Each structure stands twice: as structure tokens, then as C-alpha cells.
Amino acid sequence: DAEITQSPRHKITETGRQVTLACHQIWNHNNMFWYRQDLGHGLRLIHYSYGVQDTNKGEVSDGYSVSRSNTEDLPLTLESAASSQTSVYFCASSSGTPETQYFGPGTRLLVL
Amino acid sequence: AQSVTQPDIHITVSEGASLELRCNYSYGATPYLFWYVQSPGQGLQLLLKYFSGDTLVQGIKGFEAEFKRSQSSFNLRKPSVHWSDAAEYFCAVAPGYGNKLVFGAGTILRVKS
Numbered sequence: 602d603a604e605i606t607q608s609p610r611h612k613i614t615e616t617g618r619q620v621t622l623a624c625h626q627i628w629n630h631n632n633m634f635w636y637r638q639d640l641g642h643g644l645r646l647i648h649y650s651y652g653v654q655d656t657n658k659g660e661v662s663d664g665y666s667v668s669r670s671n672t673e674d675l676p677l678t679l680e681s682a683a684s685s686q687t688s689v690y691f692c693a694s695s696s697g698t699p700e701t702q703y704f705g706p707g708t709r710l711l712v713l
Numbered sequence: 714a715q716s717v718t719q720p721d722i723h724i725t726v727s728e729g730a731s732l733e734l735r736c737n738y739s740y741g742a743t744p745y746l747f748w749y750v751q752s753p754g755q756g757l758q759l760l761l762k763y764f765s766g767d768t769l770v771q772g773i774k775g776f777e778a779e780f781k782r783s784q785s786s787f788n789l790r791k792p793s794v795h796w797s798d799a800a801e802y803f804c805a806v807a808p809g810y811g812n813k814l815v816f817g818a819g820t821i822l823r824v825k826s
Binding site: 634645691693701703705 | 717719722747749755756757758759762803805813814815816817818819
């Protein structure tokens with residue numbers, strides 16, 4: 602199975618601060634994804650990347666950005682954290698299309 | 714736009730009883746279909762997937778799902794539920810031309826002894 606790590610696992614921040622959530626996968630998967638999970642909404646796609654230097658907006662991308670400088674990492678940045686961005690964030694990766702997405706353990710973010 | 718509906722937010726079954734979790738999708742063509750399970754505080758684990766071929770697919774932990782094109786459904790089943798199956802279950806759909814997943818809202822399964 603693919604292994605994806607996310608850090609930090611828990612984060613508390615204040616409104617207006619910039620926050621970066623890390624995602625690292627060891628399998629050189631081309632595709633990487635960021636989702637947020639909120640009660641009653643399942644997981645919603647924030648941003649995704651199909652390779653180095655490629656980034657795309659998902660369903661709920663406002664207030665978030667990503668960059669892909671290498672195959673293994675896709676950091677997610679909240680430019681100016683808002684209370685509405687309190688959520689659990691999951692990173693995922695896959696090797697192709699169509700292929701199974703493998704999920705990291707999640708980062709629980711609280712914005713005060 | 715694609716959508717995935719899981720009509721049941723919560724389901725409670727007795728240990729040893731059978732289980733069926735419903736999933737309906739809205740999409741013009743046959744998408745790729747997935748069921749994931751999430752235990753409390755954990756990430757998502759793939760139970761099974763359907764890409765093509767036999768419409769009854771087997772997964773891990775004794776789960777199976779059946780794709781019914783006429784009903785746009787991909788229901789998850791298990792003949793005998795164990796207490797360790799208590800978790801949240803997500804149905805997801807990916808279009809044929811890409812790899813983005815659209816998730817349902819999830820169904821929380823409770824198992825009573």
C-alpha cells in the first residue's frame with residue numbers, strides 16, 4: 602500500500618494567520634489531492650495536481666493554494682486563515698487514471 | 714455536475730445481521746465507483762472499487778458491492794456484520810476522463826451487540 606504522511610496532525614491557529622499543511626508520499630505518484638472533511642458534506646476537493654508544476658482548483662479552492670515543486674510533496678497553504686476553514690484536511694495520491702487514491706491520516710485544523 | 718447520494722446518514726444493525734448501505738450517483742456515463750471506510754480519527758481505507766466487467770465486486774473485510782446501471786446505484790453489502798465494522802462509509806465516484814473523486818456525505822454505521 603502507498604504511504605502518505607501529513608504534518609502536523611493537529612494545528613490551532615488564529616484568524617488571519619498563514620498556515621501550511623504538509624503532505625508527503627513515498628511512491629512517486631503523479632496525482633496528488635487535497636480534501637477537506639466537514640460533517641454532512643463528506644470530503645470535498647480543494648486542489649489537485651497531476652504532476653510537477655501542475656496545479657488545479659477543486660470544488661472549494663477559495664482561500665487555499667498549493668504548489669508542486671517535486672513529485673513527493675504537495676503542501677497546502679491557507680493564505681489568511683478563517684474560522685470557516687476549521688476542518689479536517691486529507692491528502693491523497695494515486696499513480697494514474699483511473700486508479701485508487703490512497704489517503705493520509707489527516708490534519709485537524711482549528712482556526713480561532 | 715456529478716453528485717453522489719448516500720440516503721442514510723446513520724444506520725444501526727445488530728452484530729451478525731446483514732448490512733446494505735445505499736449509494737446513488739448522477740453522471741451521464743458509467744463512472745469509476747469506490748467505497749471507502751473511515752474509522753474514528755483515521756484516514757480513509759479503500760474497501761472495493763468498480764471500473765468495468767463483473768458488476769458484483771468483492772472487497773476487503775467481507776464486503777461486496779453491486780453496480781446497477783439502470784438504477785445508477787452501487788450499494789455496499791455484508792452478510793454478517795462484526796462489531797469492528799462500526800465506522801463511517803463513503804461512496805465515491807470518479808469520471809472516466811480524470812481521477813478526481815466526488816464523495817457522498819457518508820453513512821455512519823453503528824453495530825449493537
